[in-house]
Amino acid sequence: MLSWLGRFLSSSIGKKTVMALTGLCLVGFLVAHLVGNLVFFTGGEEGLNAYAQKLEDLGPLLIIAEVGLALLFIVHITLALRLSRENAGAREQGYHRRGSMGQKTAGSATMLITGLIVGVFLIIHLIDFRLPKLTGELDDLGAAVTARLSSPTGIIIYLVGVTALGLHLSHAVQSALQTLGAGHPKYTPILRSLGLVLAVVLFVGFASFPIYGMFLAAGAE
Numbered sequence: 001m002l003s004w005l006g007r008f009l010s011s012s013i014g015k016k017t018v019m020a021l022t023g024l025c026l027v028g029f030l031v032a033h034l035v036g037n038l039v040f041f042t043g044g045e046e047g048l049n050a051y052a053q054k055l056e057d058l059g060p061l062l063i064i065a066e067v068g069l070a071l072l073f074i075v076h077i078t079l080a081l082r083l084s085r086e087n088a089g090a091r092e093q094g095y096h097r098r099g100s101m102g103q104k105t106a107g108s109a110t111m112l113i114t115g116l117i118v119g120v121f122l123i124i125h126l127i128d129f130r131l132p133k134l135t136g137e138l139d140d141l142g143a144a145v146t147a148r149l150s151s152p153t154g155i156i157i158y159l160v161g162v163t164a165l166g167l168h169l170s171h172a173v174q175s176a177l178q179t180l181g182a183g184h185p186k187y188t189p190i191l192r193s194l195g196l197v198l199a200v201v202l203f204v205g206f207a208s209f210p211i212y213g214m215f216l217a218a219g220a221e
Helices: 002-010 012-037 039-056 060-089 111-134 141-149 152-182 188-220
Strands: none
Touching: 002 012, 012 039, 012 060, 012 152, 012 188, 039 141, 039 188, 060 111, 111 141, 111 152, 141 152, 141 188, 152 188
8 A cells, every 4th residue: 555655656647646636725725814814904903913813822723734734835846846857857848738728828837937936925924924923023913914015025025926826826726626637628618717717816815915005105105
């Protein structure tokens, strides 16, 4: 059993399957993260602080969730880099196979690049908020978010990050579902449309925060 699992995980199909599963799990987290953070618009800084406190009250469960998310991301990006290197070495078409009709899109052509940008953006995001919170250097998360998103540097960084995320997801969701066996000439257009809709929703949702920060910065002048 273990030997079969090892052979499967070391194969190209196994790596793509695990990458697809971890990617979809991360998409699920993004949806939940966006929904939770929308409280910033309804409750302002106090609402965001209250939401963050509810998460902190989960105690060990929050730590387990964060460790799990970190592992998901590490596995996902590691497999992406390995597959990219293997595909380049084998002179295949690129990061992974295109859609069933062989159509090349901006999302499919830049998967590795946008994935790496999202990775850098995630690190910056953690440095901005989560790490200071863990070390006790950040008491008012809402105020920190407002300050970060109303600064020119913060606005640019977050807009670049969410743009890369939206572009990445525009192909990633469809690709992951096809890898898991959902690809079919009849359903591929539907999967592609659903993936694009989800990518647009997440992009608009996350981009709304730095855009809101632009208005805050303009109002403070």
